[in-house]
């Protein structure tokens with residue numbers, strides 16, 4: 323576990339600036355969906371697990387009583403604090419904490435959210451059990467993450483490509499698996515909305531800020547596309563551009 327945490331920290335320390343500025347993670351429509359799903363109200367206390375540079379925390383803050391962001395990468399927490407300060411948000415705070423061992427009492431929060439993080443957890447069940455533990459009864463756990471295909475072979479190929487791009491990537495789950503893990507954590511799935519992000523290879527690689535990974539991965543993905551292997555993400559060449567789709571799922575789960 324310590325090895326994986328170190329991998330996460332080194333990846334996200336290097337990625338922090340590019341990630342914080344990436345259009346795909348600052349899309350206001352998506353942030354609005356997360357805010358709506360978390361049911362922000364004047365008295366609400368909300369936790370954002372693996373908050374990164376605080377983009378989601380900033381979106382949740384208006385109208386909430388308190389929003390707490392936690393992450394294991396100090397550089398991300400620094401960026402989150404700077405962002406909150408620039409936005410004049412006095413009722414948000416950030417702290418180092420692992421998703422698998424949240425330093426909060428049971429039923430502390432009205433809602434817990436986590437975006438683009440479950441696929442970095444070596445044990446997603448442990449992290450989702452923790453999120454379920456710290457939310458109050460009737461409260462919501464909202465996860466937003468790219469979903470893998472339901473076909474095992476496609477999902478394995480897709481995850482292998484993601485892992486070659488970013489070695490801290492563990493595994494994107496298929497929708498059915500995520501729902502099972504949520505149910506095992508004592509949460510009832512109340513809704514799942516999906517949307518498609520159209521991705522282009524160069525833009526996707528830019529975020530991770532590791533130029534030495536571009537060439538070998540591009541060769542592999544072009545070969546797959548030419549061979550008709552879509553990896554469950556519509557991988558293809560169009561006018562020599564390497565394109566694919568990410569299906570992102572926003573899942574609302576309620577603690578009974």
Ligand SMILES: C[S@@+](CC[C@H](N)C(=O)[O-])C[C@H]1O[C@@H](n2cnc3c(N)ncnc32)[C@H](O)[C@@H]1O
Nearest residue numbers: 334372373374393394395398420421437438442
């Ligand atoms: C792809 S970023 C997403 C950031 C943010 N949730 C967002 O969507 O804007 C993933 C974040 O998860 C954090 N992370 C990964 N594993 C973690 C863990 N086990 N506990 C806490 N944070 C973790 C990383 O440090 C990184 O900041």
